[in-house]
Amino acid sequence: MKELIMKDLRLLVREKTIVSLIFFLIFTASFASLVTYGLIFLSSPQYVQFSKAKIGVVGDCPILKSVIKGINYANLEDALRDFKLGNIDAIVYLPKENVSSHNFVTVYLPKDEIATFIAASYIKEKLELYELKLREMNGIEVVKLRVFSEKKVDYYKNYSVAFKFIYVALIPLLVITTAIVASGLLIDSTTEEFESRSFEILMVAPMSKRKILLYKIFSAFLVSTILSAVWLLLLHLNGIEIANIPLFSLVAFSVYLIFISFALLTSLIFKDRERSQLFFSLIAAGVIAISFASKHSFAGVITRISVGSVFEIWEIVMYLALALVLLTIALKFGERRVGNDNL
Amino acid sequence: MLSSFELKKLRRKGSAKPIYFAIIFAMISFYASFHLGIQSSHAIYTYKSSEKVESPLFVEGENPDIEIVGYDVYITGEEKSIAALDDYVNYLDEKYTKMLEEKYGVRAFPVFVYPIYIERELTLTFERKAPVPEKEREERIERVIETPPPKIEEISKEEEKKILPEIGVITKKESGFVTPENFKPPSLIDKIVAGFIFVIPAYFVMQAYTSSLLEDIRNRRIEILLTLPKSKHRILIEILLPYLIFSLFILLLLSAIFRVNAVLFVFPVIVFMFVLQTFLSLSSRSYREATFLLLTSNLFVTSYLFLPAIFTGLPLSEISPITYFLKSFEESVSLVDTLFSMLPILILTAFLFILSSNALSPEITYSYSSIGEKFINSLKGLTRNPIGVAFAGISLVSAALIIEFFLLFIATTFLYPILFLLAFFALFEEILKCSAIESNPKLTTAIILPISFFSFEKFLLLWSVLSKYGELLLGSFLLLPLFAHLLSSLSFYFTRKLGFKVALFVAFAFHFAYNAVVAL
Structure with a gap:
């Protein structure tokens, strides 16, 4: 039995596939980090701090000028000249300020430059402040939130974007990627046995068909465990913590088992790699897409457990039960399928 | 055929019905997912308050991430707690805007923004670029002055007539005049999902x-x-x-x-x-x-x-x-x-x-050779003649560009030392070049390959593709002169008798040494 598991694992090491796998995971993690970085850049470029925006202000608008704290210009022509020469990053133009009515502000920004985002972000923040000032002056109710923190915080607007990306997208995607990789491995391993007729040789071994299939599943499961350990370590090194590791692992392993059992069923039905992989990929793509559309889906449960939020025990039990049911069905079907037809 | x-x-494989079924399943799932939106983020934060927070992201719970007392918010200072605060602020913003619309109507929105995006031709400022001559600079200023600025007042009045009756709609509008809350520069990020569909x-x-x-x-x-x-x-x-x-x-x-x-x-x-x-x-x-x-x-x-x-x-x-x-x-x-x-x-x-x-x-x-060996063996047919070698050199620049793009981004993310990054640049470029020389180990290959590699790199630079990279890093550190390319390729050629890996290391050492000297 040990030999059967070792056979699959040895091949992975010999062909350096395991190296490719680890590279794949590191790359996935890097990819996610880049996306996070991009999201922070888009939502709060001043936090990334490429440089500070230089803003020119034009018009008869004393309140706006006091809020923006930019470079004042006498006319738009002068401001545009400096803008085109790169001396300022943007122009805020309000011909005549109207405290008791509407103010239509024109903002000149560079097209497709880093400065566009830095300047726009700064101007947005200042115009929101300007709007609040005018509201106050017009007797409109203004909400002022006071925040108290137990420790010093480094807060910036849209802070939650990157946070949600990590826990809502990245971590569930790492679980899904691991499940798909392990399932792909099982499909390859099983269909290869069918196509090379080596199942016939295995049948001669003093071992039940159930055990043979079980060991196939176990070796795929072992690969998913190794990969999970790698990316959990990578997350830890990047300062991303999982709140409840035991329960998180339980759900993650249930997901792996669901995918792996389904992969076994698929390869037992089709017996050739081409259709098995295609069918499995299409179904997996559909499952992944829908898994983000509900909070009770495995992606939702993984998110809440990893972030340390509220979850129900039934949500965990449901996935474990589904995994065990699928495993039983796959094994039962496999016993019939492997033994009774022309291999 | x-x-x-x-x-x-x-x-011949058999019934295609299961595949059709899988395609239909995937399409329905994608449609449902698109229709329902992302809901797996629901209930990720816990809160404590006497007033109900009607955002799906929040759920009441013990050990809350935020505690709300009127307009006072208490946070723990942990990452999750700060994120909860940010989403609570967003929730309040939305609620507050709705209240303003209902209570004060148009009067509650005293500021509207109209963004105009202008293309400007700025001189890129990386060290090696010569400064713009004073005369040219003056000409450019004159050209700018000649260009009349857009007539803002006219746009304002025209837009004003159109938008004032629809003020409620305006606050959600994506183009034209928008409230400061809805003002954001155009980004392609929203379109990426659409791009994936293709x-x-x-x-x-x-x-x-x-x-x-x-x-x-x-x-x-x-x-x-x-x-x-x-x-x-x-x-x-x-x-x-x-x-x-x-x-x-x-x-x-x-x-x-x-x-x-x-x-x-x-x-x-x-x-x-x-x-x-x-x-x-x-x-x-x-x-x-x-x-x-x-x-x-x-x-x-x-x-x-x-x-x-x-x-x-x-x-x-x-x-x-x-x-x-x-x-x-x-x-x-x-x-x-x-x-x-x-x-x-x-x-x-x-x-x-x-x-x-x-x-x-x-x-x-x-053959049971590794992919690297098969790559070299496949190159043999191409590097048999000088034209093939030159084409291989050009192609390898393209491959190096793609690899270096990733290294550059990863470096930006992880902020590892510049020398480490330069070492990786040198290593990948040398692996590619040395593989091509190894496929046809002749002196002519070791000379033509780096020349074509260098020439294509310069060609891309001339067409200002690489000058755009230059603004960040590549322009300053990666445009190796011909000498460095030749030296590393020839060193590989002359030491390859010691084995591929040793010769590769020698070539890498020369390349990296040059990169390091230029960078420091």
């Missing part, structure tokens, strides 16, 4: 293709095909053709549905991916190895294509044709810029096609 054989082979179907077609090819290799059908009186190029094209036509058909269909020109931007990319997957399938030793190579290459290429679009505004975003494709949704894009963003991909497509044709032989396909 082999293409018709390929189609028959697919039909590429995803091709992934499944590619999977069917590589599976079929791998099966042909495994069943030794390749050997039978090679006995046909056809060239290897022809055999490969005929095998690829039905899958490419099918992908093109899907692309045309999607283009018609969404009324965009996806064929120009996306089809060359799809062809590149097909050819890359062909080479990887022919070079892998088993299904397992093929699966992971194909998976990794898919992720790699997808990232290269889509990742730049996230960084709209950074010059680096323009290296991918997909960025231009996404831009074309809203504005006309320059055909020349698009073609240049495609240049490395087009060259690599031709290069990989030649390599795949060379790999289409029993000696390479059925």
Whole structure:
């Protein structure tokens, strides 16, 4: 039995596939980090701090000028000249300020430059402040939130974007990627046995068909465990913590088992790699897409457990039960399928 | 014709009903997912308050992330707690805006913003660029003054008439006059999902293709095909053709549905991916190895294509044709810029096609050599003559550019020391160059290859592709002069008797030393 598991694992090491796998995971993690970085850049470029925006202000608008704290210009022509020469990053133009009515502000920004985002972000923040000032002056109710923190915080607007990306997208995607990789491995391993007729040789071994299939599943499961350990370590090194590791692992392993059992069923039905992989990929793509559309889906449960939020025990039990049911069905079907037809 | 054989082979496999079922299932799931939106983020924060927070992100719970007492909010200072505060602020903003609309109407919105985006030709400021001569500078200023500024007052009045009666709608408006809360610079990030729609179907077609090819290799059908009186190029094209036509058909269909020109931007990319997957399938030793190579290459290429679009505004975003494709949704894009963003991909497509044709032989396909060895063996057919060597050099610059793009981004993310990054640049470039020299170890190869490598690098620079990189890093540190390229290639050639790895290390050492000296 040990030999059967070792056979699959040895091949992975010999062909350096395991190296490719680890590279794949590191790359996935890097990819996610880049996306996070991009999201922070888009939502709060001043936090990334490429440089500070230089803003020119034009018009008869004393309140706006006091809020923006930019470079004042006498006319738009002068401001545009400096803008085109790169001396300022943007122009805020309000011909005549109207405290008791509407103010239509024109903002000149560079097209497709880093400065566009830095300047726009700064101007947005200042115009929101300007709007609040005018509201106050017009007797409109203004909400002022006071925040108290137990420790010093480094807060910036849209802070939650990157946070949600990590826990809502990245971590569930790492679980899904691991499940798909392990399932792909099982499909390859099983269909290869069918196509090379080596199942016939295995049948001669003093071992039940159930055990043979079980060991196939176990070796795929072992690969998913190794990969999970790698990316959990990578997350830890990047300062991303999982709140409840035991329960998180339980759900993650249930997901792996669901995918792996389904992969076994698929390869037992089709017996050739081409259709098995295609069918499995299409179904997996559909499952992944829908898994983000509900909070009770495995992606939702993984998110809440990893972030340390509220979850129900039934949500965990449901996935474990589904995994065990699928495993039983796959094994039962496999016993019939492997033994009774022309291999 | 082999293409018709390929189609028959697919039909012979058995009933296609399960595959149709899977396609329908995937399409329904994607539609449902798009319709429902992301809900897996619901209930990620806990709160404590006497008033109910009606945001799906929040749920009442013990050990709350935020505690709300009136307009006072208490947070723990942990990352999750700060994120909860941010989303609570967003929730309050929305609630407050709604209240203002209901209570005060138009009066509550005293400020409206109208953004105008102007293209300006600034001189890039990296160290090696000569300063703009004073005379030219003055001419530019004059040109700017000659250009009349837009008549803002007129726009304001016209827009004013239109928008004032619809003030409630305006606050949600994406273009024209918007409230400061809704003002944001244009970004391609929202369109990336739309861009994926055009590429995803091709992934499944590619999977069917590589599976079929791998099966042909495994069943030794390749050997039978090679006995046909056809060239290897022809055999490969005929095998690829039905899958490419099918992908093109899907692309045309999607283009018609969404009324965009996806064929120009996306089809060359799809062809590149097909050819890359062909080479990887022919070079892998088993299904397992093929699966992971194909998976990794898919992720790699997808990232290269889509990742730049996230960084709209950074010059680096323009290296991918997909960025231009996404831009074309809203504005006309320059055909020349698009073609240049495609240049490395087009060259690599031709290069990989030649390599795949060379790999289409029993000696390479059925040997148990590693992918690196098969790469060198496949290069042999190309580097036999000087023109082939020059083409290999040009192609390897394109490959190096793509690899360095990733290294640069990863470096930006992880902030590892610059020397470490330069070492990786040197290593990857030398692996590529030395592999080509190893395929035909002659002095002429060791001279022509670095010259073509260098020349193409300079050609790209002249066409200001690399000057855009230069703003961040590459322009300053990576444009190695011919001498450095020649030195590292010749050092590899003269030390290769000590073994490939030792010679590679020597070449790498020279290359890295040069990079380090230039950088420091």
